[in-house]
Amino acid sequence: MATETIVYDKIKGVHKIPLEEFYTSGHRTCQGCESATTMRAFIKVAGPRTVVTGSTGCMYVANTSYMTTPWIVPWMHTQLGAGGSSAIGMAAGLRALKRKGKIKDEPINAIAFCGDLGGGDMGLSGISGALQTDYDLLIIMYDNESAANTDIQATGLSTYGAQTTFTPPGSKHRIMQKRWKKNVAGMLAVGHPTCKYVATACATFPPLDYMNKVRKALAVGGPTFIHTYDPCPKGWDFHPRYSHEIGEFGIKSGLYPLFEIIEGQVVYTYDCRKTAKGRTPVKEFLEAQGRFAHLIPEDVDYIQKRVDDMWEEWDIPGVAPIKGVLKA
């Protein structure tokens, strides 16, 4: 299996997770924030010999305030669309300084994180540029399906039909978010054949999966990308105690596939088709959140149909929306 080809320091059990924290108190994220978990987990497994940039977004504005920064590792703000380019800048600078003997030659991880608005919409070109380089860098796009710090506005990654402040249901138009969720990880993997590692993940489900994906991305070398799925109690409208469960629902329903692409080979790290119950109906996922309260059964059917299509019609299910070659 391709995943075994990466030599990395695998975390083999929950009790083997490093105890030391490099993302600690000081952040002001909401109760039940999954993105804070995404932050805490990646830097825990990356360790202290790491430099980090964070794009504008809720993980900047709410997360990293002057004099109460939660970051133990060196951290720097970068602009909304500069996740990819900031990673290049750090990695290139460090490489030049090491080669020219200006700093000690040692492995230093360069990690940039950005949200779905900054990474999946505005910063896509910069991430594409980064994935074409040969620098050792990791870009993590934490996806809470909205501009979560700006009032919960829709992005190109919001689930179809979701209510946001840009897509309120009205008396004439029930659904304003008519865009289907952008498939960023699949697009980046398909478009950057020299990139050795692209993955999707969720910070808490399945346990350890995300942490080990970060470890793999950092071990494989070159530019790498991880898309994380971060349920947001405020933006998705559910009780903060259910953050983990909502993520799990989304994955089990097949709406958010978990996979990694290692040197062009797809590995399903949680295959919702192969569980005892099979793919769960998207209805269960949608019903659990207030942002879908305005949907009517035919909307749910439409979403279910598209998800079925993803898994049953696509040549690479859940990853690449291609259905083979048209016969003349």
Add this chain to the structure above:
Amino acid sequence: MIAEEPKTKNVYEREDLLTGCQAVSQGVRLADVDVIAAYPIRPYTEVMDALSKIIADGELDAEYIIADSEHSQFEIVKHASSVNARAFAGSSGTGWCYGFEALVVTATDRLPVLFLVGNRALDDPGAFGVEHNDAMAVRDMGWLLAWVTTPQEALEHVLIGYRIAEDKRVRMPMALAMDGAFLTHSQHMVKIPTAEAVRQFLPPYDLGEGRLHPDNPISIAPQVNEDWVMELRRQNWDAARRARGVIKEAYREFNAVFGERYSSPFFTEFMTDDADTVLIGLGTVCAPGRTACKRLREKGHKVGFVSLRWFRPFPTIELRESLKRFKAVGVIDRDFAHGSPDDGGIVMHEVRSALYPLKNRPAITNIITGLGGRDVSIDDCIRMYEIAQKSKTEDKLDNFVTWIGVRE
């Protein structure tokens, strides 16, 4: 002031025929820059063509990144600078504007990257020629901003620029501006300094406790809101004020290593000793301006020309002291400021503002010319002198601004 022989021997290794852009590339090589990010746009782009070849030939050890846009290009060098790598980028016209967000934060992060701005008219409609509005856009953002007029000056100002920008009393990014085509692509003989002489002048880049490295775990630019922004703006304001002194120091040191290259850091005067009327302008307009000056001198007119080099920080005191000697000052703007007071250009407003506290101010008049790369001829400059001379006696309030070289 044109070059005199250096006092120190062997400060130059050779002399080459170089364009403005190629001269800058030699400056970047000599500054031992660590990270370069490139993105093509005319006319600045020739510097990146030259640098890619210098790197390909092993003459400079640097990371050379071809970015996906100007925004990424500028963010790359900003973040390279934050890990203590000396970094270089540049742009022109609307490309410079495309990366504007990154230009703003490079200044507010106080990262001393050096950028070449090959001045180009802003779209629309498309034009490759010089206009100064692109570089001028950063003038109030906490940038160092200077115009050079020859390839020799261009090379030297890469070294001078890094020294000033990286000085810990300053720590501001440096925009080295030059007129598109007229300087970016015009060839002159350029004396190329030796690496040893450059080492004497330009210390290594050291961001100290401000660098991003695991041994120095700091958080840079966390969210501050109204609690701290004003204090940070004040620090930047103080740095821009301190920069004036650091600039003077840098030119003194440059002259000490390379001979008396520069009589004044901020501007260069030509035939001004007994002048009563002068023109002042940025960039290559000094060439027809000086020739016109010589021709008028032959006819007995007491005219002179002032080439303004530094625009940020603005040399308020020095320029005020210099210009107060004259009866009339004609300010040449190769830029526009539509709807501004008196509908004048950007340079005029700055010069006039600097002269305002004087009790006996020279008469000021404003000339807008050479936009979009239109040629400014010697005859055009003679007309400018005549307009400035008339302003001594005429009431110019009704036609304060004259457009020269425009089809009416």
